[in-house]
Amino acid sequence: MITPEALPVVPVLASVAGEELARLAQTAGDVRLGAGDYAVHEGDERSLFVVLAGRIEVTKVIDGIERVIGKRVPGQIFGEVPIIFGTPYQGSYRATEAARVMHISARQFHALAAAHPAVLTQVAAIAAERIGGLKGIATAPPSKRGLMLARPGDDSARQLRSFLDRNQISHDWVAADAPDRATRWTGPPLDDDQLPALVCDDGSLLTRARPREVAEHVGLQTQPRAGTYDAVIVGGGPAGLAAAVYGASEGLRTLVIEREAPGGQAETSSRIENYLGFPTGVSGNELARRALQQARRMGAEVMVTRTVVAIDPASKVVTLDGGDVVPARSIILATGVSWRRLSSPGFDRLLGKGVFYGASRSEADSTQGQDIHLVGAGNSAGQAAMFFASHARTVTLVVRGDSLEKSMSHYLIEQLRGKPNIQVALNSELQALHGEKQLEAIDGVDRKSGAVRRVASRGVFVFIGADAETGWLPEGIQRDQRGYVCTGEAAARSGRWQLQRDPYLLETTVPGIFACGDVRSSPVKRVAAAVGEGSMAVAFVHQYLAHAGSAPAG
């Protein structure tokens, strides 16, 4: 309990004295923090804090990385903007050393302010000043973390831009053949074979830049920090991130290993309309951003640009590309699915040069005012059509079947009908793709008449379904005929299960290795299912560790 003597000089409480100050001190929360502990997180509900001892830093996630934007010392307050304007916290407040803070709830603050208008006046004045600062930040042009110089149509540059986008690293790029290259490119003169090149905000230059190098340079985690983990999660899509949130929040030492950027397939979805709690839909990008922030906040480590290439079923040692190993007590497979390949002539040659699997938001610029084609009839193709329709001149869906109704949700079909620049070519197939350095045209075949027609196209995006890529898993993990991982009852029936007890619902044929989300053998491939399974997998990890007599890593 806080006594009035423990209060330093607090200017905003100058008008409160004697018994009233003692009552406030006694009824307010007495929060003691160790170095690194948070008093409050960005997005939390309003309240007010007074720093009694120690030092507090203000942090905010900017461009996917937590940055320090201010500090508070004894006698100062924080939470003035939320308490005055009724908003959630815009930043997080973390102790940099042992600290003690007084927590005043919104209700307590309003009672205090009613009795002492001077308190309200002073807190409001501080909030107004702070808002002024925030306005300054909001109206300043957003600073970019990097400037890229790239050859148009270069696939490695496209992948790098997509990687930067998906990791929320803001950047700009200059085409190597742009007439204004000399004025826009701030780096030194470079030859074509040094591209893509990136000038970072600290002035350093990366030539022939690759995602791993860039990740390391901008401070994203690419190496494990602990010796052993209670749960290593392979894949950072919705299933993996949900497992990370639950695992870390429940005290497990948790590591997510993601080969590209967090978000998985969902990240490429322009609008997810059926995820509970988002009545007007949410972009996959936004969902991924929030989930990543939540997982990190709970204490999970999230490594990017690292691929798991092997797992030892006996020791549960996980091997990464490059040979690094990570010991684990349990493993959660959340590797999802990868797009199915198309075999039309010209396809592989033009991949990344106007031809893409799936769609990411970073492709929007290149479709501006162009005629483009999307191959597929599922919801993912429909969503992409809606997204690109705001950029491209025309979007044509190339559909093998004679209707969309069999494969696409009704709401999406209705939305497509409302967009005059979206066309649907039923009973059609892509026969060949043409172009030298860049896609220029496609041959489409009418499956009923056999007639082939060549049309100009500056973008082909393929959404013809996806498969689980599980060939790298050890023999002992049973998969179904299509490569999806068997769990629970299917694992028990496989003949490979060795223990007396039954496998847990999401446990594979190897005890202590679990699978969740799209990679699991199950007919449901949805964000909500992946998130639900990711969180359930953690419950089974707890049971497995308890059963195996293995206490969580300290």
Ligand SMILES: Cc1cc2nc3c(=O)[nH]c(=O)nc-3n(C[C@H](O)[C@H](O)[C@H](O)COP(=O)(O)OP(=O)(O)OC[C@H]3O[C@@H](n4cnc5c(N)ncnc54)[C@H](O)[C@@H]3O)c2cc1C
């Ligand atoms: C364009 C599009 C639109 C969609 N729209 C909707 C929708 O509106 N509603 C809905 O419910 N669902 C939608 N889906 C489906 C939904 O996105 C998936 O069901 C969901 O993302 C599955 O999550 P997951 O975590 O299981 O797998 P994924 O999202 O596939 O994530 C798996 C992750 O694992 C990583 N990975 C794979 N192998 C390795 C390895 N060896 N090492 C390290 N990392 C690895 C991958 O890079 C990937 O990031 C859509 C999908 C797409 C593509």
